[in-house]
Amino acid sequence: MKHPSFDIDLDKHYNATVVIACVACGHENRHHLKSLSPDHSLRCQCGSDISMTHTAMQAAQRRVSELKQAYRIA
Numbered sequence: 001m002k003h004p005s006f007d008i009d010l011d012k013h014y015n016a017t018v019v020i021a022c023v024a025c026g027h028e029n030r031h032h033l034k035s036l037s038p039d040h041s042l043r044c045q046c047g048s049d050i051s052m053t054h055t056a057m058q059a060a061q062r063r064v065s066e067l068k069q070a071y072r073i074a
Contacts, residue, residue, distance in 0.1 A: 004050050008033075008063045014073050016064040024048040033060060 038054035
């Protein structure tokens with residue numbers, strides 16, 4: 001099974017949003033990192049299920065920490 005790729009965006013309040021690309025159609029789905037849980041399926045507009053593994057969630061949280069350090073945010 002191919003895992004979706006993701007990117008991290010920070011809003012003006014420095015809340016993390018995960019941008020997850022659907023492996024079936026490539027559509028970018030946006031969800032707040034705090035609202036996601038590992039292996040919980042989300043539905044893309046094409047009807048495919050999207051989920052992030054526990055390892056991917058940890059990588060996303062690490063990336064958020066790196067971004068906040070780079071911008072000198074607590």
